[in-house]
Amino acid sequence: MMPFSAILVVIVLLVIVLLHLLWAAGSHWPAVDEKTLAKTVVGSAGIQKMPSRLASLIVAVVLAGAAHVVLAYAGLMPGFMLFRMYRILLVAMILVFSFRGLAAYIPQWRAMTPEQPFARLDQTRYGPLCIVIAALLLDVALT
Template identity: 30%
Template sequence: MHLFAALTATLALFAFWLHTFVGHRAVLLPVRQATISSFARATSEVCWHFVTYVLAMTAALSMAASIPTLSGPAAPWLLWAVIAIQLPFAVLFLAVSRVTFHSFTTLPQSPLLGGIALLAGLELVFPIQLPLKLGLALLLTLCLSILALFHVLWAFGVTWPAKSQPELGELVVGNPSTPESADGPVRPFPGRGLTLIVAAALVGAGLWMLLAAIPWGHHGLLNTGAWVVGGVFLLRGIAGYLETRLRPWTRKLAYHHWNRVLYSPLCLIMAGMAIGIAW
């Protein structure tokens, strides 16, 4: 696996998800409901879907370039295609942000698309190649470390991406914070101790996957642990789509939406990576 190409694909997939699910709610739906001309609305729809296909194609090209057996000698050309696609869009959004909002940082598209182009360029300059399992383990560990960092911040009072602790409980855990949103008692956000335990478990799982991916020779225990990690994430990912049967009140919360479009799919992706390492 080519390291920077894999990171390019990861960032491209994140941008695709952000555009498709978050941007759809925050940008496209308000445009559809706005009192604008039919031409402006149709133009917005076309541009929206065009960007969707561009991001999907970028992710596919990057993933192909990250796997030597799949791309072969065509890998540099795939990466140049990624740069040629993403860099103009990054500059365009940067210019729009500056002209419209008088700031280079208002629109998040510029750093995302520019980051994709930058990582593709780094792969061309520094073509670091890793064994597939080790590459998967590094990506999985990075993901788990970011999740662990969020849990540590939440444990010490940070409420992002929510505005308050009760709202964070509704968004992340599915715990109702008001009687109006609960079919029963109001449930607070989990305490600091439990949140830190989850953070430690995520860090431990990431380190375990790294150790399991390193060719130590006979490492049956590490391999078994990797299967366990994959199984846990697989169960969590599947359970996320069945959760309303056991916790029907979550249907009323923002957690229900994000559980289906982010939490559960992410768990299934991490399960696939862990199982790929253990296989």
């Protein structure tokens, strides 16, 4: 049976995939316009527009791949025979989400991403969410 942490992290990752697919399709949701969305989800200094639609699509594909790794590691997707490779990918994902989560509190990252409301959301939502994802992935790895 698949651990609850695996189910939860796959759902979270797929919701984030859906958001990036919406942005890749040109949507500005949940913001009212592109500039507001860019200042909300990217936050780099002086940002006026979202990164390219291709960039959003690439992020969506990478995160969908991460969800696949979790499902495969839990034995629910083809490729279970590649267990060692999935374990390595899972550890890499834990490190990436941990570092991204902690970055929200590093002054150098704050200097690179000062725009509001991103800076506030990064410390109250995005960073903590990344740390939670890393913890869920760690639970998957240890289960």
